[in-house]
Amino acid sequence: MRHIHAWLLMLGFSLAVPSAVRSQGREEANRLAREIFEQLININTTDSVGNVTTASEAMAARFRKAGFAEQDIVIAGPNERKKNLVVRYRGNGKRKPVLFVGHLDVVEARREDWSLDPFQFVEKDGFFYGRGTEDMKSGDALLVANFIRLKSEGFVPDRDLILGLTADEEGGSSNGVDWLLREHRDWIDAEYSINLDGGEFERDKGKRLMAAIQASEKVYADYQFESLNPGGHSSVPSPDNAIYHLSAALSRLQGFTFPLEINEITRNYFSRTATLTAGQLSADMKGAAQQPPNQGAVQHLSKDPYFNSLLHTTCVATMLSGGHAPNALPQTARANVNCRIFPGEEPEAVRKTLERVAADPKVSVTMVTQTSADGKPLPVVSVPPSPLLPELTRAMEKTITTMWPGLPLVATMSTGATDGKYLRIAGIPSYGVACRRGFVSSESGT
Numbered sequence: 001m002r003h004i005h006a007w008l009l010m011l012g013f014s015l016a017v018p019s020a021v022r023s024q025g026r027e028e029a030n031r032l033a034r035e036i037f038e039q040l041i042n043i044n045t046t047d048s049v050g051n052v053t054t055a056s057e058a059m060a061a062r063f064r065k066a067g068f069a070e071q072d073i074v075i076a077g078p079n080e081r082k083k084n085l086v087v088r089y090r091g092n093g094k095r096k097p098v099l100f101v102g103h104l105d106v107v108e109a110r111r112e113d114w115s116l117d118p119f120q121f122v123e124k125d126g127f128f129y130g131r132g133t134e135d136m137k138s139g140d141a142l143l144v145a146n147f148i149r150l151k152s153e154g155f156v157p158d159r160d161l162i163l164g165l166t167a168d169e170e171g172g173s174s175n176g177v178d179w180l181l182r183e184h185r186d187w188i189d190a191e192y193s194i195n196l197d198g199g200e201f202e203r204d205k206g207k208r209l210m211a212a213i214q215a216s217e218k219v220y221a222d223y224q225f226e227s228l229n230p231g232g233h234s235s236v237p238s239p240d241n242a243i244y245h246l247s248a249a250l251s252r253l254q255g256f257t258f259p260l261e262i263n264e265i266t267r268n269y270f271s272r273t274a275t276l277t278a279g280q281l282s283a284d285m286k287g288a289a290q291q292p293p294n295q296g297a298v299q300h301l302s303k304d305p306y307f308n309s310l311l312h313t314t315c316v317a318t319m320l321s322g323g324h325a326p327n328a329l330p331q332t333a334r335a336n337v338n339c340r341i342f343p344g345e346e347p348e349a350v351r352k353t354l355e356r357v358a359a360d361p362k363v364s365v366t367m368v369t370q371t372s373a374d375g376k377p378l379p380v381v382s383v384p385p386s387p388l389l390p391e392l393t394r395a396m397e398k399t400i401t402t403m404w405p406g407l408p409l410v411a412t413m414s415t416g417a418t419d420g421k422y423l424r425i426a427g428i429p430s431y432g433v434a435c436r437r438g439f440v441s442s443e444s445g446t
């Protein structure tokens with residue numbers, strides 16, 4: 001809990017509180033964070049039957065009790081179950097605000113798949129159990145507890161600190177960050193944002209190798225491969241078959257690799273990580289970071305699915321349907337192809353590449369339209385990386401040094417997608433910061 005507090009302070013302020021009072025405050029904040037964490041886990045916030053509004057209201061009650069003004073606490077959203085919470089911590093206005101974001105919703109959890117009730121917080125043998133303990137109610141609890149702690153210590157920042165706890169990061173049609181940016185940008189407008197849903201501690205056999213700050217992410221896009229055919233009776237088949245056309249196109253996709261791509265962030269990631277690893281892996285990372293990259297090194301690294309995804313746009317078949325009766329020739333065959341597009345590459349260019357790879361005029365390739373909270377089509381657009389800010393990296397490095405001396409801070413590109421993309425597209429640089437202290441976390445995002 002302490003480290004978030006420390007770098008909140010380092011973002012440009014000092015605090016005139018004696019150290020004995022601070023350490024007492026720290027214990028109190030830890031207790032508070034634990035209590036909030038438990039409260040949030042016990043509120044089901046899934047898309048199907050959960051309620052994000054209940055969680056927003058529970059947190060709002062805490063802010064009111066802590067002395068935040070009513071006008072600085074807003075609960076709003078496009079539907080009754082998906083309301084977001086926005087809290088403004090007033091500073092002296094010398095600089096533009098910083099926005100902190102976290103999502104309150106969690107992925108579905110079926111009771112029969114769990115050994116314990118996923119919506120009942122349990123602490124056992126030094127671990128926390130419950131849906132959202134890792135992604136990301138621990139982060140939400142840290143943010144709420146720190147805002148309340150700073151308030152109780154009389155802290156006055158030189159800029160407003162805004163907290164946005166939001167809905168539908170994990171899916172659903174009411175993404176809170178998207179909705180807030182479109183409907184109430186002034187509530188959350190900031191110089192930059194910190195997203196506790198991104199960033200990782202990379203580890204090797206439990207030992208921390210680096211603290212990663214997520215400054216870029218790939219773009220999510222779905223494409224449909226479709227083959228149509230007049231059909232006919234299966235007792236007199238012709239070679240012109242919708243399922244065969246589609247499956248041959250998908251086989252060609254299976255054998256295709258998008259061209260190598262590398263940007264400032266991934267090049268830096270490989271060159272920094274090379275110094276933290278050994279042997280062939282280290283040599284390959286060094287090779288990939290060269291300008292131009294060493295092709296052999298790139299090929300080696302690309303055998304690992306994670307590094308492959310860092311080095312290329314990837315597209316993979318994820319769903320399949322076709323035919324309408326066991327004894328009829330198929331009139332349709334369709335596949336969903338999910339792509340993770342390298343930042344800066346145009347989604348339409350990816351579609352054209354897929355069309356070329358499918359290499360069959362009887363297989364059409366179209367982009368699947370995503371929709372926003374209010375049902376409007378959402379264009380898939382390229383997401384720019386966020387340039388690293390010295391004020392932020394310095395604050396984080398200082399904090400990391402106090403907790404894990406020598407642990408390097410490295411900017412990364414996330415292969416999944418987080419709410420950072422909406423902010424980056426809207427011109428608010430976004431940085432994903434590891435908050436899952438004590439957890440070995442996997443790649444986050446949808």
Ligand SMILES: [Zn+2]
Pocket residue numbers: 103135136169197444445
């Ligand atoms: Zn998440």
